[in-house]
Structure formats: structure tokens, C-alpha cells
Amino acid sequence: MSDQPPATPSAVHDWNLDPTAAVQLQKALRERIALTPLAKSVRLIGGADISFNMYSDIFHAAIVVLDYRSMEVVDSAYFTQTVTFPYIPGLLSFREIPTLLRAWEKLEQKPDVVMVDGHGIAHPRRMGIATHFGLVTGVPTLGCAKKILTGKYREPGTERGEASPILDGHETIGYALRSKRNVKPIFVSPGHLLDLEGALEIARHCVLKHKLPEPTRLAHLMVNDYRRSANAG
DNA sequence: GCGACAG
């Protein structure tokens, strides 16, 4: 029996790199980013997040899967391991993705799109964690961050759902989205196999009663519960 | 050279 080729070529590579090599890899991988409209309609959406104790290098990853229409959790997977890559702005993916991938492998139901806590192409080299995760797994992704990393934006209107583009020069790389009235915006950008408009549409759809959209909000809550239970016993 | 800097 031979393996079936993946629907989308995945970017498999070594993760044991130093920061300089990581930046070079990002510059090569960015050539493979596809900001195309979503190929199929979304039935399931994933939320990905990492949690760890302060000063600890033991990471806990969670990927939760939600039904896109009801926003109810239908599956989830976790993984825990020691991480050595340091936190360097712009290289977050090299620190967090290895653990996320192990959780991803454990999922029984793979979602149609994954929302990652962090940026997609709203990154100096367009290689935020959401983009990198999409390139490696071949799954469509978008990034949803609480703080901006690069680019400039005009404050969006104060009403829920209003958005304004994040610009890097004249290029739009994402949106500042007012997910709740009179609350600081969140930052949405496509990762891979998704376009700017699609990312914004999905993010808006996933915002229910909180500032953060359900996929990453629940992934955050669940991975924290998971970590605390690991701390306890 | 200086300031900024996802999680």
C-alpha cells in the first residue's frame, strides 16, 4: 500500500533550529502561502492554544473542535511536552507549533479550518503562527490575536462587528475587529488556504458573547483547566 | 541609533 498524496502539499521540516535559521526558513516558506478563498464550506472549526506555568518550559497544547453553526465543542485533544525554543517576537511558531502538532495528530475529527491564538500573515515576514501551522498541516487557518505585532490600523468604529484594515505600507495584512461594543479590537488575519475576507467573516461568525471568538476562547479555557489539573496531580 | 515587539 502506498500513501495517498495530501490534498495540499504540506511543509514538513526540522524544528530544531536556531533563531537565525528560523528566520531564513520563514523567508523560504512564505513563497508557499496561498491566500485563496476557502475551498469548501465550514462544518467544523478548530481552536488552538498553548498554556504553561510561569518560568516553566513544560508546554500544554489544546486543539478543540467546534460545530461551526452551533459553536458547541464536539472534540478536543491535548499534548504536553518540554520546549526549548525561546520566545522571540516574530518566531512564536517555532516555540509553540511542535506541541500543537502533537495535539493535532490526536484529534479524531479534523476541522475544516483552524483558528490559532496569534497572527497569520499580519507578521513582518507574513509567517505568523497561524500561517505556519496551515503550511505544515495543509489545513486552512486564520490567526486571531489580542495584540498587534506589525502594521498600522485606524481605530475601528465602536459598534460590534466594525473592522478596519491592518496596513503594512499599502498592503492590507489583516483587520482590527471590534468584537464587542466599546471594547478594544482583536486582530484577525488569514493564515493559509484562506483569504482576507474569509478570515474576517469567520472571525465575526465565531464571536458570540465575548470579546474573543469561541474557538480560541474555549481552547484557552480548556488548556488552562488541563494544565491546572496536571499541576494538581 | 531608537523604539516596538503575537504568546
Add this chain to the structure above:
DNA sequence: ATCTTGTCGC
């Protein structure tokens, strides 16, 4: 990212 209670505002 993580440690934390109350508190102010819609």
C-alpha cells in the same frame, strides 16, 4: 504566557 479581587461601566 502566568500570578489574582475587587471594581467600574454598559
